[in-house]
Amino acid sequence: MLMLAQTPLEDSVAQFAADVRAGLEKPKQKELPSKYLYDAVGSALFEVIGLLPEYGLTRAGSRILRHHAEQIVRPLRTPVLVAELGSGSAKNTRWILEALGRRQLTTYHPIDISGAALVQAERELDRLDSVSIVGFEREYLDGLREVAARRAAGQGLLVLFLGGTIGNFDRPAADQFLRQVRELLLPGDHLLLSTDLEKPEKDLLVAYDDPAGVTAAFNLNLLARINRELGADFDLDRFEHVVCYDRAERRIEMHLCSTVRQSVRISRADLGVTFQAGETIWTESSHKYAAQEIPRIAARTGYRCLSQWYDREWPFAQNLLLAE
Numbered sequence: 001m002l003m004l005a006q007t008p009l010e011d012s013v014a015q016f017a018a019d020v021r022a023g024l025e026k027p028k029q030k031e032l033p034s035k036y037l038y039d040a041v042g043s044a045l046f047e048v049i050g051l052l053p054e055y056g057l058t059r060a061g062s063r064i065l066r067h068h069a070e071q072i073v074r075p076l077r078t079p080v081l082v083a084e085l086g087s088g089s090a091k092n093t094r095w096i097l098e099a100l101g102r103r104q105l106t107t108y109h110p111i112d113i114s115g116a117a118l119v120q121a122e123r124e125l126d127r128l129d130s131v132s133i134v135g136f137e138r139e140y141l142d143g144l145r146e147v148a149a150r151r152a153a154g155q156g157l158l159v160l161f162l163g164g165t166i167g168n169f170d171r172p173a174a175d176q177f178l179r180q181v182r183e184l185l186l187p188g189d190h191l192l193l194s195t196d197l198e199k200p201e202k203d204l205l206v207a208y209d210d211p212a213g214v215t216a217a218f219n220l221n222l223l224a225r226i227n228r229e230l231g232a233d234f235d236l237d238r239f240e241h242v243v244c245y246d247r248a249e250r251r252i253e254m255h256l257c258s259t260v261r262q263s264v265r266i267s268r269a270d271l272g273v274t275f276q277a278g279e280t281i282w283t284e285s286s287h288k289y290a291a292q293e294i295p296r297i298a299a300r301t302g303y304r305c306l307s308q309w310y311d312r313e314w315p316f317a318q319n320l321l322l323a324e
């Protein structure tokens, strides 16, 4: 069953307003933090993105876990506590939890900033009877800190960071994040890290800009959310979802482009913003990796890469790291 360990933070609207103000007041490139894409609507749209034929990531990750779950959990100490960073609906996690559940009773802590996603996770996993679920409606590190504080003596910790979400950090920030996770772990704990791999640019562009417009809706929902929660007057017909691939950085960038010169009022952030025609708000990046980079990244952030599994259909890797 699902227990929500915490109610949402009370100052979350004030924090949202402050982050929106800081991002839209940037003098050159306007930005919004990508975590705000994931409210109840955004999380539901992201589930649909995972079904799009053009977006191979989610299914690639799932195929690897389905075929290799037994092998992946083999090196883990028992008993083990499982924490997942940004679980979303936890669809892909089923295979790992089933493999662990065959060995022992397992406690699973999904951590997500979307309470709606945690409710979905419960629904998704409700027939796994050897697994108990305690979700945390928290940011990654705050949630992981709470999980780490609950571990019993001798209990190992397996952290899951799936879906290639690490790619949403810049490369230096990804290193820093992996180090911060490592600080909350003990030697002998594990991190299962998914990475989307480099692939032809045309495959990436269509994966992040599908013809049915689901991805566009997902990105534009961020403006709709600001309208709903911060009393803004963004006209969604005057913004467009645009993606580009930066070859030097090896990343897809998602932007919202203002199609005309316009001003927008965001009352709860006490802010007026002007956009030039063609000016964009940068909402997210998705960095792509070479498989050989992962062991080096692991080594410099406090881990050893024990094994990697690849998907052939959609270049993608699951990497099992041991905290040293």
Ligand code: TRP
Pocket (backbone or CB within 6 Å): 037, 049, 057, 164, 165, 167, 168, 207, 208, 215, 218, 219, 254, 283, 284, 285, 286
């Ligand atoms: N974490 C996902 C990724 O990097 C997020 C994502 C998929 C996304 N499609 C998007 C973010 C479109 C913004 C716009 O693949």
